[in-house]
Amino acid sequence: MYEAYNRKLLRVNLTEKTQVTEEIPAEVINDYIGGMGTGTFYLTKEVPPTTDALAPENKLIFSTGPLTGTGAPLFAQTALVTKSPLTGGVINNYCGGGLAQKIKSTGYDMVIIEGKADELTYVVVGEENVEFVPCPELKGKDVDEVEDVMKEKAGRNCGTAAIGLAGENRVNYASILSATRVFGRGGNGAVMGSKNLKGIAFSGSRGVKVNNPQLFAQKAEEAFDSFKKATDNEHGLLGVFSRFGTGGGLKLLNDSYVLATKNHQLAHFETGEKINTAAYHKLGRSRRVACFGCPVHCGQLHSFETGEKKGFYTRGPEYETMYSLGSDCVNDDPMVLAHAHDLCEKYGMDTLSAGCTIAFAMECYEKGLLTEEEIGFPLPFGAGEGILKMLELIARREGVGDMLADGTKRMAEKLGGGSEDFAMNVKGMEFAAWMPQRMTGVALTFAVSNRGACHKRGPMGAELMGVLPMETTEGKAAIVMEIQDRVNALFTLVGCRFADFEVPIELFIQLMNAATGMEKSPEEFQVMGERIWNLERLYNLASGMSAADDTLPARCFDPVDVRGEMKQLDEKAFRNLVKEYYRLRGWDEEGVPTQQHLEKLGITAHWGS
Amino acid sequence: MLRFNPEQCTECHACRLRCSFVKEEEYNPDKARLSITGKWPELPKLFSCRLCKDPDCVAACPFDALSQNEKGIIAVDYEACTECGLCVDACPYDAVLQFKGRILICDTCDGEYLCTKACSTDAIFPGEER
Structure with missing residues (x-):
């Protein structure tokens, strides 16, 4: 065992x-x-x-x-x-x-x-x-x-x-x-x-032995074949990722009017095609790279062979960075984006929060809440050089960079002037590349996630591909809950988020059982995900969070232009969705897990024990 | 011999994992009979036995622990081997590998090259017989 x-x-x-x-x-x-x-x-x-x-x-x-x-x-x-x-x-x-x-x-x-x-x-x-x-x-x-x-x-x-x-x-x-x-x-x-x-x-140099080598090899082969088949399909999601990296999805999102642009004011980036992976392929040599043992190989290496940046090379940018330091800042210069991405790697910063925070600062600048004097240079939307200078200031915590380094939530607290309405974060965590305005599943996911406005455990893929309707709230609470628990369970095996896109989770449970000698059922596996979700929730509540934090910035309820038609997330329907989610979770009206539910899951507030 | 297309290699090392599992029933890339290294923007390189005619590794062994058969495959007599590493130094292609002293040389899996079956991009593939 x-x-x-x-x-x-x-x-x-x-x-x-x-x-x-x-x-x-x-x-x-x-x-x-x-x-x-x-x-x-x-x-x-x-x-x-x-x-x-x-x-x-x-x-x-x-x-x-x-x-x-x-x-x-x-x-x-x-x-x-x-x-x-x-x-x-x-x-x-x-x-x-x-x-x-x-x-x-x-x-x-x-x-x-x-x-x-x-x-x-x-x-x-x-x-x-x-x-x-x-x-x-x-x-x-x-x-x-x-x-x-x-x-x-x-x-x-x-x-x-x-x-x-x-x-x-x-x-x-x-x-x-x-x-x-x-x-x-x-x-x-x-x-x-x-x-x-x-x-x-x-x-170290130790290897890994498994409980049942023959069965394990057979199941691993099955998984490999499924992924290979998925990546061979050039129109499928993994097929696109394996050829163009995660940035291969940008065109579809932009065409679907769900690409967050200009600090989430717009759902479409007019010149988005300038910063997708295909654009990088035109600038020089590129190669596909993979994580350890992975047949999906969604990584993209680029080296630039023309212009003043000749000789520069990078891995990425990934899709989420194309949003945060690209569309959200109205930046359509692929070289500026590549350099911004590279600065974040060099200094070790989250490209999502960094980009989203700069987009917020750009809007504050345009609204007069931050002046050129305070910043040291003009910072309107689309200011490429401004993005690069600001990343330097943030990493050094110099000048206004010291404030940006704290993130949008704390910035808005300092700046006031109604800026919290467009400080795009939940629980302090800046938005990932998705629009609650357009997708109700994303709205709920961002609002209630234990990580804040995070994209790891939501139905965005299904909403994007039309498997689920984007704009209705019906059934979304149960769907979001199921995904949160399933992905939490997958992350105990430290599986990639893309793993269950194409391969049923049962196969991974079979692999786990063959590797360890355990005999977990899919139901037990899912309940384990739920157990972890509730443990995190309990801890976060004890750390000072409350139901008041399960919300979205006001901008998410503003109308947004979708091919000339104004679309809107209904605030009342959203609030009801959160309530329904609490109920399905076995939490009270304040979003607190009930004692009865915690006992069922076998967890207690064990801190300090 | 094993052939390699570096443009296609994603440096995932699934080939090395498969090799160690086939040969040792353990997943351990360090125990594989092939090695791949690379750092972008350089392309990756493959190190594995090329089935040389008159191989330097065999000639270098003072203990006659290495021998070559008619297909060019090098066999290691682990009883005779003292793990001195002279064969490692002698190989002009850096294809004789070592794990904690133990000499590891690709035996082609009887010409099947099972490592290639783990490659998702066909970057490694069986080449012509010698």
């Missing part, structure tokens, strides 16, 4: 410079599997909900799952769970590439980072020892350089996670990067910076 696990977690305490190894109890694995599940279990248990996210008492939990490092396709990601400085709640993030396999190869399923180093430090996690390496000379250095230094020390083959300047400066939406992949949202990079931790290298 549990063959595909190491069954061990490592605690790295930066204050004491100590390492402790613990066995992960069977009941924790049984109830929470791994990844986001075990990560959320330990975080909520060990970090009191009222803890300041940037205090040494917060923890960073890197967590893998039983399918990590195996031949099951689309299980390459690492889950990271921490308390977010942006939302104040518990947050889970996912980073692709090859990091998760490297973490697991050290002999640990989870690594918990605790405390705070007394000077800037990086850590090398090996199979036996943890090495604490003071690195004051890396202060202010870019992620790439930090990775090179760590690889020099720990070997070229090691996996890395590092922060740039934004993390050191506690930008509220600073990210942690691993090569060109990112733990994007909610400011985990600021948490790492607050611990004086510049990077972590994972260096």
